[in-house]
Amino acid sequence: MDPTRIEHYRQRLLAMREELEAFAETRADSSSTVELDQTRQGRLSRMDALQGQAMAKAGEERARAGLRRIAAALARCDTGDFGECLECGDPIAEKRLDFDPSVGLCIQCAQAREE
Numbered sequence: 065m066d067p068t069r070i071e072h073y074r075q076r077l078l079a080m081r082e083e084l085e086a087f088a089e090t091r092a093d094s095s096s097t098v099e100l101d102q103t104r105q106g107r108l109s110r111m112d113a114l115q116g117q118a119m120a121k122a123g124e125e126r127a128r129a130g131l132r133r134i135a136a137a138l139a140r141c142d143t144g145d146f147g148e149c150l151e152c153g154d155p156i157a158e159k160r161l162d163f164d165p166s167v168g169l170c171i172q173c174a175q176a177r178e179e
């Protein structure tokens with residue numbers, strides 16, 4: 065891929081990483097507040113709190129998985145492999161990269177993996 069295109073995607077990946085890191089920090093704050101909140105004694109509010117925590121945890125895991133994908137994509141920017149499918153080596157459609165620059169598979173390989 066053209067180095068100026070790679071640079072364009074690198075900037076987007078860096079912005080995505082910043083957003084996810086900010087999100088992960090907010091989540092860490094809110095899940096600790098739930099635990100320390102001694103005023104929530106009722107059974108229902110406890111269930112709410114647990115549910116909230118589970119959701120926060122799922123969100124955190126998604127954010128962590130996203131950060132891993134972004135880190136791998138940034139590494140591919142450095143080696144010049146960015147935009148090539150990890151599985152078959154074909155170029156990944158730019159439309160697909162515009163939607164999510166952290167994808168590592170072309171549409172065919174992504175679909176094959178889902179089936």
Ligand SMILES: [Zn+2]
Binds near residue numbers: 149152169170173
């Ligand atoms: Zn492929």
